[in-house]
Amino acid sequence: MLAVSVPFSPRLTVSPFASQLSFSSGDKLLVHTKPSSDWWWAELQGVTGYAPASYLQPDGAEEEEEEEEDTSLQDPWQDEEYFGSYGTLKLHLEMLSDKTRTEAYRQVIFSNSASLRNKVVMDLGCGTGIISLFCAQLAQPSVVYAVEASSMAAYTRQLVKQNGYEEVVVVLQGRAEEIELPEQVDVLVSEWMGNCLLFEFMVESVLLARDRWLREGGVIWPSSAALTLVPCQADSYFSEKMAFWEQPYGLDFTPLQPLAHQEFFTKPKFSHLIEPNDCLSAPCDVICLNMYTLQVKDLEEMNGQFHFCVEKPGVFHGFTAWFTVHFKSLEEGGTTVELNTGPNSEPTHWKQTLFMLDKPVSVCAGDSISGTILLRRNPVWRRHMTVTLNWNISSTGETDSSQVGTKTFPMWR
Numbered sequence: 001m002l003a004v005s006v007p008f009s010p011r012l013t014v015s016p017f018a019s020q021l022s023f024s025s026g027d028k029l030l031v032h033t034k035p036s037s038d039w040w041w042a043e044l045q046g047v048t049g050y051a052p053a054s055y056l057q058p059d060g061a062e063e064e065e066e067e068e069e070d071t072s073l074q075d076p077w078q079d080e081e082y083f084g085s086y087g088t089l090k091l092h093l094e095m096l097s098d099k100t101r102t103e104a105y106r107q108v109i110f111s112n113s114a115s116l117r118n119k120v121v122m123d124l125g126c127g128t129g130i131i132s133l134f135c136a137q138l139a140q141p142s143v144v145y146a147v148e149a150s151s152m153a154a155y156t157r158q159l160v161k162q163n164g165y166e167e168v169v170v171v172l173q174g175r176a177e178e179i180e181l182p183e184q185v186d187v188l189v190s191e192w193m194g195n196c197l198l199f200e201f202m203v204e205s206v207l208l209a210r211d212r213w214l215r216e217g218g219v220i221w222p223s224s225a226a227l228t229l230v231p232c233q234a235d236s237y238f239s240e241k242m243a244f245w246e247q248p249y250g251l252d253f254t255p256l257q258p259l260a261h262q263e264f265f266t267k268p269k270f271s272h273l274i275e276p277n278d279c280l281s282a283p284c285d286v287i288c289l290n291m292y293t294l295q296v297k298d299l300e301e302m303n304g305q306f307h308f309c310v311e312k313p314g315v316f317h318g319f320t321a322w323f324t325v326h327f328k329s330l331e332e333g334g335t336t337v338e339l340n341t342g343p344n345s346e347p348t349h350w351k352q353t354l355f356m357l358d359k360p361v362s363v364c365a366g367d368s369i370s371g372t373i374l375l376r377r378n379p380v381w382r383r384h385m386t387v388t389l390n391w392n393i394s395s396t397g398e399t400d401s402s403q404v405g406t407k408t409f410p411m412w413r
């Protein structure tokens with residue numbers, strides 16, 4: 001039997017059954033049987049009768065619902081889940097195994113080793129401490145404050161000791177926004193980039209730490225970041241998820257295509273590997289961030305524009321996004337290190353992010369695809385955002401035509 005509560009005062013309905021149970025909002029009914037999906041046989045204070053199922057919810061669901069609301073308000077950063085995930089090795093192994101990513105940071109430290117002598121460094125979100133260990137191994141900073149909020153910090157302290165750098169690297173467990181450092185820092189380094197550059201919004205923590213701990217004239221690494229977009233073909237993804245239902249095993253499964261569309265094309269596809277020849281045009285940097293001037297409030301809404309000239313005929317399945325970050329040298333005129341996660345660079349664990357259109361469009365060379373991209377941060381779930389793409393495809397073929405489209409993708413809420 002199911003105890004149910006009445007979440008709101010039911011409107012009067014005419015029951016097909018003579019004996020309808022009367023009840024009010026907040027009443028707890030005992031459900032004896034469910035003869036139909038609409039009407040259940042229930043009991044309230046010894047009186048039995050039929051109650052409309054749509055007015056009932058499992059007992060305690062209301063509290064659960066409130067709790068759900070509360071946790072989102074109490075923990076909009078989902079810190080428990082977020083830092084919990086970084087307390088295990090899985091993500092750190094993925095990041096450390098990403099040689100393109102990790103070697104880029106190593107190159108930054110190595111090529112700036114002379115200028116790092118006697119500097120005070122903060123490694124924000126140090127994880128296993130790899131960047132801090134590079135600083136101690138390749139340069140002679142006076143101190144590196146390795147800040148890590150997850151339980152991994154305890155192991156990071158062991159790794160520092162194990163490698164004999166406890167005189168240089170100080171591991172501090174806590175959120176960068178909350179910990180206290182004994183001094184300002186000369187260099188703030190962090191590997192904060194998420195899928196589509198901003199997902200997870202760890203960048204906010206970097207900006208807060210910059211404002212609080214980076215001394216005047218100090219250096220932040222990466223010093224700039226860019227989100228890049230390109231219109232692309234995604235034949236294999238499209239056939240795998242959509243065309244598949246045309247005639248599997250000689251049967252017509254097309255009634256499932258709306259479901260497939262909802263399930264596979266509504267959200268972006270993370271970890272998509274785009275081939276260079278899937279690109280229908282040259283890519284375009286749509287959002288550029290200067291890490292010295294970027295403000296937290298700027299993260300709420302970030303706009304970009306694009307204008308692509310289609311270079312070859314093909315099918316426009318969607319847009320692919322990736323990011324590039326730059327690490328300006330500490331020395332005047334020194335070399336800037338670049339970490340590019342695009343299709344023409346060595347692959348990284350981020351790969352690229354694919355945004356599938358509702359309907360593929362055939363395009364010809366010379367067509368143009370122009371429009372805007374809007375990244376809007378989720379006002380409640382602070383690590384999430386939506387990506388809205390607006391586009392206009394204009395063909396200059398024999399029949400001048402243009403097609404406009406817009407689509408909003410949640411990442412992930």
Ligand SMILES: NC(=[NH2+])NCCC[C@H]1O[C@@H](n2cnc3c(N)ncnc32)[C@H](O)[C@@H]1O
Pocket residue numbers: 082083086095124125126127128147148149150152174175176177191192193194195200202205
């Ligand atoms: N590139 C990313 N998308 N993630 C890679 C870096 C994430 C690391 O920084 C830590 N981390 C993230 N935010 C913070 C913070 N505000 N304070 C301290 N550690 C943090 C997190 O626990 C993890 O170990």
